[in-house]
Amino acid sequence: MNGAYLGMPAFPRAAAAATRDGRLRANLTHATHTIRDKRARAVAELDDWAQLRAAGAAVKDRTLRHLDHYLEQLEAAVTAAGGQVHWAADAEEANRIVTELVRETGEREVVKVKSMATQEIGLNEALAEAGIRAYETDLAELIVQLGNDLPSHILVPAIHRNRSEIRDIFLAEMGRWGRPAPEGLSDSPAELAEAARLHLREKFLSAKVAISGANFMVAETGTLVVVESEGNGRMCLTLPETLISVVGIEKTVPTWQDLEIFLQLLPRSSTAERMNPYTSTWTGTTDGDGPGTFHLVLLDNGRTDTLADTVGRQALRCIRCSACLNVCPVYERAGGHAYGSPYPGPIGAILTPQLRGVEGALESSLPYASSLCGACYEVCPVAIDIPEVLVHLRERVVEGGEVTRRGTRAVLRPARGHAAERAAMRAAGWVFDRPGVLRAGMRLAARTRRLHPRRLPGPGRAWSQTRELPAVPAESFRDWWQRTRGTGTESARQGGEGT
Amino acid sequence: MRVALFVTCINDFLHPRTGQAVVTLLERLGVEVAFPAEQSCCGQPQFNTGYRHATEPLVRRFDRAFKDYDYVVTPSGSCAAMVRDNYPRIAAKAAAEGRGRELTDAAALAVPKTYELTEFLVDVLKVEDVGAYYPHTVTYHPTCHGLRMLGLGDRPRRLLSQVRGLELRELPGAEECCGFGGTFAVKNPAVSAAMGADKVRHLIGTGAEAVCTVDNSCLLHIGGTLARQGSPIRPVHIAEILASTEDAPMDGRKAHTSADGSVR
């Protein structure tokens, strides 16, 4: 797996390839089942979880409804505290701003705190083009970066790798980026972690510029918050001279009091911990303590357009805990790369088509990357009804409709390629609305049942490769009822050919 | 109490025995069941694939077919969930698009009276022992829509535990989706098949003779996968177990075409 996400094959094809990769499936099944069981236990410890969840959803909804207000409050507070705020409408603008800011420092290297927003905009690639090397310092991100790979999970980007693969990557690649891995490195977790620690320490101590995201931004004080487990984020946020944070605008919460809810919801949902080991907060700059220069890049990149959609906007509540990935049976088999973005799993299936639009081949296939089993909705700590949004986006794919693009309303045409399906659905609807025709069709099918093929042609072909088709019984229920009970409840008028 | 059976299109066409079992069972419990022939499909396949507009006539049809009844009972968790969760959504969106109150009224009437079979037995009729006899080892797969959209909880298990002769085997990973998901099975066949294979592996591990659910659509996929693997485990709808008695046993079904194309 090399290179960027864009241009990935559509989901069904990428997923089919992943299901054939036995090692990938074993790694994923093991990892997701372990974490999902731990999460369930951690959540069960709190008897007010349902209220917390509702409160989290309510705070996010209220904030999103007045986002313009809170963002202005945030900007004023950050500026007053000595930071500088930059607004980025899209990925390109955000990358340009960050590249310029790094250039101004004269540095050619930056350390990075794991961040979804910078993955989303492809910041590392943009910096590389400008001759600036970005070092990922999160253990799993480091594994992904050294392996010239792409993240496949929100929380554990290298979840698709097992320990022996990681050892091989460290041995082969660490030396090309800095301190090499010790000779004779084994695949024990302690040795792997120690090799990473030694490798990264050099980077922390020499870095002058750090780039981060943030889990939350508190509007009332202009405070940014990063929640992490390893402490590498704390190093990046405190040691360098310049700190640049790239944060999606939806990460705003109004007050410190609101944080209390999310600092309970997030760790239990993501790592199944009661409290995460490191919570770093920073507000502008302070003389003699931490970075002397602080830039906040507020990223839109499709978020205000998403906000304009009354059903889909709930995706912006997401706190990136990854609980939905860990319970998703589709993610477990398809792997994270099949989703073609840094946001895999159920949240990716609704976020990516909203941020990027549904027109692309991948984006239009993502809303269908779910059996609508509802496990994601059940675990989501901010109660995002992912199945509801999936169906809503499916409608956008097949029927088109109104959307907001860069702030203006646009009318989307129905996707091509669904014409046959659309015709079939219309025909089925026509038949279902005419019970007389429906019954005649069932009778015909019953009479010809011995002639039905055992393998289906066309779109049903793949189904009949692994499953037997059902047999058509000799008599439908409708006919049995009429034969045994007469037409008692079926008046000619009611049972007619529709109105 | 005027009770109507909503048999659902899949049952009507492919699994008429399930509808017959519901009628047998409810009549045995003293309920007179009607079958309004004007009914057809709940609209779930269209709705879940993105064709919401195509479901609107079916919401109206549902209303016309069942408006004279106090209860609508259906042997399908996912169709009951479609009515309860999605009819109000369809109505709200239609209203937002300026199509008046007609669908809103239809949904408001349909939602409170529509019951999945096991809910109806436990919550309305208040019975758990329905007098059934089914001398087999059975494992129960809680379907996703029954489990998470309807919140059936342990109602089906409570009913099964009262069936004489029946030995209930626990199914590992029971709450995981079997991989059917309507058009999902067609649009993402590889993932669907992988999920089905894991479900079937767990089913075979139980050593049970039969697997039952509250939904024939999931059984279609599970049964098709079992049959292709040559497993003797019978897929059987819970209604057929609950309708079964010593005098009139029901034996599960073998509803898949055999190698020579004949219907077993």
Ligand code: SF4
């Ligand atoms: S959608 Fe919900 S469960 Fe999934 S990552 Fe976001 S907050 Fe977590």
